[in-house]
Amino acid sequence: MMLSASFRQLAVWMGVIALSPAVYAQTEYAVNFQTPVTETAQQVYQLHMLIFWICVAIGAVVFSVMLISIVLHRKSKGVQPAQFHESTTVEILWTLVPFAILISMAIPATKTLIAMADTANSDMSIKITASQFKWQYDYLNEEVSLISALATPREQIFEAADKSEHYLLEVDNPVVLPTNTRIRFLLTAADVIHAWWVPALGLKKDAVPGFINEMWTKIDQPGIYRGQCAELCGANHGFMPIVLDVRSPEDYQSWVAERQAAKAAELAALAANKEWSLDELNQRGEKIFLANCAVCHQATGQGMPPAFPALNGSPMVTQQEPIAQIEQVLKGKNAMPSFAASLNDLDIAAVITYTKNAWDNHTGTVVQPSAVAAAR
Amino acid sequence: MSHATTASHDDLHAAPPRGLSRWLFTTNHKDIGTLYLLFSLLMFLVGGTMALVVRAELFQPGLQFVDPLFFNQMTTMHALIMIFGAVMPAFTGLANWLIPMMIGAPDMALPRMNNWSFWILPFAFTLLLSTLFMEGGAPAGGWTMYAPLSVQGPPSIDFLILAIHMMGISSIMGAINVIATILNLRAPGVTLMKMPLFVWTWLITAYLLIAVMPVLAGVVTMTLTDRHFGTSFFDAAGGGDPILFQHIFWFFGHPEVYILILPAFGIISQIIPTFARKPLFGYSSMVYATASIAFLSFIVWAHHMFTVGMPVAGQLFFMYSTMLIAVPTGVKVFNWVATMWRGAMTFETPMLFAIAFVFLFTIGGFSGLMLAIAPADYQYHDTYFVVAHFHYVLVPGAVFSIMAAAYFWLPKWTGHQYNETLGKIHFWLSAISVNITFFPQHFLGLAGMPRRIPDYSLQFAGFNEISSVGAFLFGLSQLLFVYIVIKTIRGGEPATAQVWEGARGLEWTVPSPAPYHTFATAPDNKAMSAAGMLPAAEAGH
Numbered sequence: 034m035m036l037s038a039s040f041r042q043l044a045v046w047m048g049v050i051a052l053s054p055a056v057y058a059q060t061e062y063a064v065n066f067q068t069p070v071t072e073t074a075q076q077v078y079q080l081h082m083l084i085f086w087i088c089v090a091i092g093a094v095v096f097s098v099m100l101i102s103i104v105l106h107r108k109s110k111g112v113q114p115a116q117f118h119e120s121t122t123v124e125i126l127w128t129l130v131p132f133a134i135l136i137s138m139a140i141p142a143t144k145t146l147i148a149m150a151d152t153a154n155s156d157m158s159i160k161i162t163a164s165q166f167k168w169q170y171d172y173l174n175e176e177v178s179l180i181s182a183l184a185t186p187r188e189q190i191f192e193a194a195d196k197s198e199h200y201l202l203e204v205d206n207p208v209v210l211p212t213n214t215r216i217r218f219l220l221t222a223a224d225v226i227h228a229w230w231v232p233a234l235g236l237k238k239d240a241v242p243g244f245i246n247e248m249w250t251k252i253d254q255p256g257i258y259r260g261q262c263a264e265l266c267g268a269n270h271g272f273m274p275i276v277l278d279v280r281s282p283e284d285y286q287s288w289v290a291e292r293q294a295a296k297a298a299e300l301a302a303l304a305a306n307k308e309w310s311l312d313e314l315n316q317r318g319e320k321i322f323l324a325n326c327a328v329c330h331q332a333t334g335q336g337m338p339p340a341f342p343a344l345n346g347s348p349m350v351t352q353q354e355p356i357a358q359i360e361q362v363l364k365g366k367n368a369m370p371s372f373a374a375s376l377n378d379l380d381i382a383a384v385i386t387y388t389k390n391a392w393d394n395h396t397g398t399v400v401q402p403s404a405v406a407a408a409r
Numbered sequence: 410m411s412h413a414t415t416a417s418h419d420d421l422h423a424a425p426p427r428g429l430s431r432w433l434f435t436t437n438h439k440d441i442g443t444l445y446l447l448f449s450l451l452m453f454l455v456g457g458t459m460a461l462v463v464r465a466e467l468f469q470p471g472l473q474f475v476d477p478l479f480f481n482q483m484t485t486m487h488a489l490i491m492i493f494g495a496v497m498p499a500f501t502g503l504a505n506w507l508i509p510m511m512i513g514a515p516d517m518a519l520p521r522m523n524n525w526s527f528w529i530l531p532f533a534f535t536l537l538l539s540t541l542f543m544e545g546g547a548p549a550g551g552w553t554m555y556a557p558l559s560v561q562g563p564p565s566i567d568f569l570i571l572a573i574h575m576m577g578i579s580s581i582m583g584a585i586n587v588i589a590t591i592l593n594l595r596a597p598g599v600t601l602m603k604m605p606l607f608v609w610t611w612l613i614t615a616y617l618l619i620a621v622m623p624v625l626a627g628v629v630t631m632t633l634t635d636r637h638f639g640t641s642f643f644d645a646a647g648g649g650d651p652i653l654f655q656h657i658f659w660f661f662g663h664p665e666v667y668i669l670i671l672p673a674f675g676i677i678s679q680i681i682p683t684f685a686r687k688p689l690f691g692y693s694s695m696v697y698a699t700a701s702i703a704f705l706s707f708i709v710w711a712h713h714m715f716t717v718g719m720p721v722a723g724q725l726f727f728m729y730s731t732m733l734i735a736v737p738t739g740v741k742v743f744n745w746v747a748t749m750w751r752g753a754m755t756f757e758t759p760m761l762f763a764i765a766f767v768f769l770f771t772i773g774g775f776s777g778l779m780l781a782i783a784p785a786d787y788q789y790h791d792t793y794f795v796v797a798h799f800h801y802v803l804v805p806g807a808v809f810s811i812m813a814a815a816y817f818w819l820p821k822w823t824g825h826q827y828n829e830t831l832g833k834i835h836f837w838l839s840a841i842s843v844n845i846t847f848f849p850q851h852f853l854g855l856a857g858m859p860r861r862i863p864d865y866s867l868q869f870a871g872f873n874e875i876s877s878v879g880a881f882l883f884g885l886s887q888l889l890f891v892y893i894v895i896k897t898i899r900g901g902e903p904a905t906a907q908v909w910e911g912a913r914g915l916e917w918t919v920p921s922p923a924p925y926h927t928f929a930t931a932p933d934n935k936a937m938s939a940a941g942m943l944p945a946a947e948a949g950h
Contacts, residue, residue: 062871063856066788081785088775095771099746103764108686108753115751118688127743128736135732138782143725145784150721190864192471200470201866220718225558226651228716228791232857237787239717241652242557243645246718259866263716263791263859265551267558268478271862340545340563368561 067232070254070279074235076145084138091134152247155217159208162375163220163227163240163262166269166328169375170208173219177292179206180375182324183272187332190272201271202259205324207278211285212252220246224370225267231260231275239264255279269328303379303402311386311399318387321380325372326388334392340368345392355400358385359408373409378402425925433528436520437925438505443822444527445502446815450891452494452534453808457884459487464846464880467873472864480863481549482541488552489569492669493576494534496803499811500672501526501583504611506822508587510916510923511605513596513932518589519582526582533575540565551861553662556643556654560635567636570629577622584618587611596915596931602696603942605914606689609696610675613703617664617671620707625661628654652717659710667706670802671699673770673810674741677763679914680817681745684760685752686911688941691744698737698744705734715786724783731781735774742771757909758832762813765805765840773801776851791861794854800847804883805840812839812890819894820908824922825901831893838886845879913941 069075106112160171167182184203188194197203210216220229222240230237238248252258262273280288323332326344330336334345344350349358362381365371372381382402389398425431425440435441462483466474475483505523509516517523540547545563548554559566591612595604604612632654634640641647643654674695682689689695711719711727719727745767754760776798780786789795812835820826849872854860858869865873904921918936919927937943 061868062852063868064852065855067857077784077788080782081779081788084779084782084785088778092771092775095742095746096768099749099764099767102746102749102752103754106685106750106752106754108755112751112753114686114753116687117751118690118748119692119694123747124691124694124740128740131736131739135735139729139732142728142782142784146724146728147721149784149787150724190472192473196470196867199866201864225561226555230791230859232788235788237716237790241645241717243651244718260857261859261862265481265555265558265791265861268476268481268549270481271477271859271864 069235070233070256070258071235071250071252073149073250074233077235080141080145083141087134087138152217152249155215155249157214158217158219160219161229161240162223163229164223164370165225165267166273167324168275175289177289180324181206181208183274199259202274202276204274204276207276209278209280209285209288210252211282212255212279214282215249215251217247217249226264227262227266228264229275230263231258231277233258237263252279255281299379306403309401311390314383314386314399315390318383321376321384322387326384344388345394350388351394351396353398355385355398355404356408359405363408378405381405436524438509438517438523439923439925441523441527442502442506445498445505448530449495449499449502452490452498456487456490456495457887459483459490461880461884463487464877466863468877469874470865470867470870477863478546478549481861482547484861485548485551489537492552496669496807497580498530503672503814504587507818507916508590508608508611510919510927511608511914512591512594512599513915513928514590514594515926515929517586518594519586522582523586526579526586529575529579533572533579536568537572540568553658554629554632556632556635556651559632560643567633570633573629574626577626580618581622584615587615596928598937598942602693606678606695607672607675610671610699613699614668614671617668617703617706621661621664624657628657628661655714655717656711659713662713663710664706667702669807671703673807674699676810676814677745677766680759680763680813681748683909683911684757685749685754687748687752690747694740695744698740701737702734705730709734712781715783716790728781728783732778735778738774742767757829758836759813759817761833761836762809762816766809766813769801769805773798773806776801789854791859792854793850793858793860796860797847797850797854804847805843815894819897820904821916821921821923823898824904825897826904827893827897827901831889835886835889835893838889839883842879842882842886846876846883849875915940
């Protein structure tokens with residue numbers, strides 16, 4: 034059953050490669066690049082196809098000679114072997130001709146490379162900070178920040194539910210970007226090396242802890258573009274997607290205004306030292322837990338001992354006094370990173386309150402943002 | 410064929426001792442060659458099983474068999490075992506068996522060290538495999554062990570580092586032995602430019618090994634001190650740089666790639682002339698091309714790192730130097746094709762594997778050329794396109810050459826002809842399934858699938874399914890190879906000394922199986938002439 038289905042598919046793709054690759058770029062059996070949506074990606078695609086066809090042409094010549102030889106020059110045909118075994122002229126010829134072909138490839142490649150490296154004259158800058166296993170985006174001109182992590186539910190990964198259309202390529206907070214704007218990305222990482230890759234943009238660059246890399250893009254068409262982390266960064270490297278929501282500059286501006294208003298309201302509440310209720314903190318905390326903590330400690334709170342301890346029933350979590358837990362979240366310990374920079378007081382208070390009341394931990398304890406502020 | 414080289418000396422050297430002590434204490438190059446080859450076959454099966462775990466998990470989207478961490482352990486261990494445990498020891502085994510016989514030497518120059526080089530390996534790999542059962546699991550940061558991921562890794566990383574040191578010592582000693590043998594023990598008349606190409610490629614490979622294995626030892630030691638002794642080579646917070654690791658690693662890693670392929674070039678250069686019944690075309694240009702590739706391998710390393718954020722000038726340099734490698738590699742392929750041209754070919758199993766090598770290695774070369782183009786590499790880097798590329802040069806490349814060598818010299822080693830029908834079935838199964846496995850991976854990479862992921866989005870399902878079916882076919886086909894090898898060792902049609910009609914070289918002038926000691930005295934003119942190492946005029950003396 035399985036075999037025959039695969040061989041049917043084999044026949045399909047053998048047919049597919051006989052035709053122009055670009056036509057099939059978006060099918061289930063995609064054989065070539067995703068449709069480029071920037072000028073740079075278009076150039077890279079053309080370069081890629083140029084080298085591909087040069088290779089096909091060289092291959093056609095070399096393999097034809099081989100095949101003719103295999104068919105004609107066989108002992109079973111009664112041929113006598115020739116005894117020639119060297120020719121300096123031929124050797125020089127097949128050194129120089131490939132060299133000339135290489136130069137014809139190097140010229141367009143050099144042009145594209147230099148254009149891609151020029152990050153000057155950008156209209157806006159976004160700092161991307163990668164960490165295990167999520168992306169933080171700071172819009173440097175707008176003072177907007179968001180953290181973006183995998184949104185595919187675990188049930189789908191472990192075959193307990195049907196897989197959604199964008200399985201593993203969907204996030205909780207997509208990055209919203211404007212079209213026709215020269216955007217500069219500043220890339221860094223908080224823990225290990227990651228790589229930010231969106232194929233339709235023709236961009237991939239490593240996010241290196243302690244260093245900042247740059248790249249730029251200018252996207253022509255609005256749309257949703259998806260990518261992934263491309264550098265092995267740990268157990269959940271395969272679960273670190275990137276989703277871009279590219280809108281017209283006007284729509285982008287209104288999104289920015291929305292984000293800024295929401296942030297202002299939150300800051301006002303924090304400044305007023307509002308007492309948050311258990312329910313409010315629990316609701317907020319669950320989202321933060323799933324986005325930041327569940328990768329290791331699991332949605333069930335069972336963890337993956339011994340590397341990632343359980344939070345369900347953990348003495349540190351269930352004790353009344355929250356200070357030890359607050360400090361661990363702020364400072365990190367062993368494999369656990371510090372969340373002092375990526376989460377604000379309210380978020381940390383919410384997630385700690387959530388862990389103290391979720392699963393079997395019915396402690397009823399409420400941790401207020403002020404307690405986190407005091408511990409900082 | 411009678412030979413003075415062997416008969417008179419069997420009295421002086423008793424037959425090999427029996428039992429385990431023969432293998433533990435042996436200083437005989439043929440015994441040590443056999444040990445290396447059997448060890449390599451065992452590791453090929455172990456590493457292959459790990460690849461099948463990977464392909465089973467990737468058969469469908471979703472996680473069915475293993476968790477992501479174990480998946481990463483499998484990809485990491487598969488690579489380490491295949492590179493250091495299967496391909497490198499296989500080539501060293503072939504060097505041990507063949508180099509002394511090809512240059513008319515009685516044994517390797519440093520026989521006791523030879524014994525030690527081999528016997529380090531089982532311990533190194535026991536250490537490495539033991540990490541699978543450790544708390545925290547085996548190394549899971551990829552065979553490249555990039556910092557900081559490996560600096561933060563579980564205790565098994567320390568065991569990996571020690572195992573790499575042991576493998577490195579083994580390789581360096583093996584390389585010293587090869588150089589000492591080739592430079593000192595050539596029989597009179599076997600000048601450098603008369604050496605079989607397999608000997609030439611191994612001589613150059615041995616220099617590469619001595620140059621770069623210490624670099625690998627250095628970089629893993631820096632990882633060790635970063636882990637335990639408070640240094641910050643790879644930690645920006647202490648003034649270090651994570652990218653430094655990659656520069657040092659690939660300064661080892663790129664010559665390592667040629668360590669895995671130059672001996673293969675040598676093997677193919679022995680086999681194609683034999684079955685084309687025509688001398689190798691462009692012998693001296695083959696030697697120069699090999700040397701050029703070896704030289705270039707030291708100045709191209711950062712093409713593995715185009716996305717780390719190098720200055721444009723650096724990227725341009727590494728792009729141009731990498732493209733240059735296509736020239737000498739092209740020369741080799743053209744020479745092989747010219748050797749076949751107007752020959753009188755027959756297609757026994759070694760020749761089939763050799764032709765498949767030329768064909769499929771060239772495809773791997775094309776994808777390599779595409780990867781050299783930096784702006785396009787941004788798209789290919791760390792995707793399945795790269796996985797397809799290096800598997801094309803390593804499986805139908807290096808591994809096929811080793812299989813070709815096994816079929817080619819098995820009659821000489823065992824004295825029995827292998828079963829040609831079974832050999833051909835093994836070839837066709839391998840050649841078809843290897844393409845079903847790896848060809849679709851080009852498409853996956855171009856369409857956007859990153860490497861080293863245990864699960865993928867739905868658009869990649871089709872080709873992954875095909876690739877997994879191919880992998881299991883390929884894996885099962887290799888059991889047939891094991892069967893053929895065992896069957897040939899145990900018995901079969903007796904082989905002649907010459908074995909193949911078109912075979913030229915000193916190893917074909919000694920009886921089959923090759924006596925325990927060969928060339929205790931240098932080969933005489935008759936042998937030299939039969940080996941094609943004397944001009945025809947002198948042969949009559």
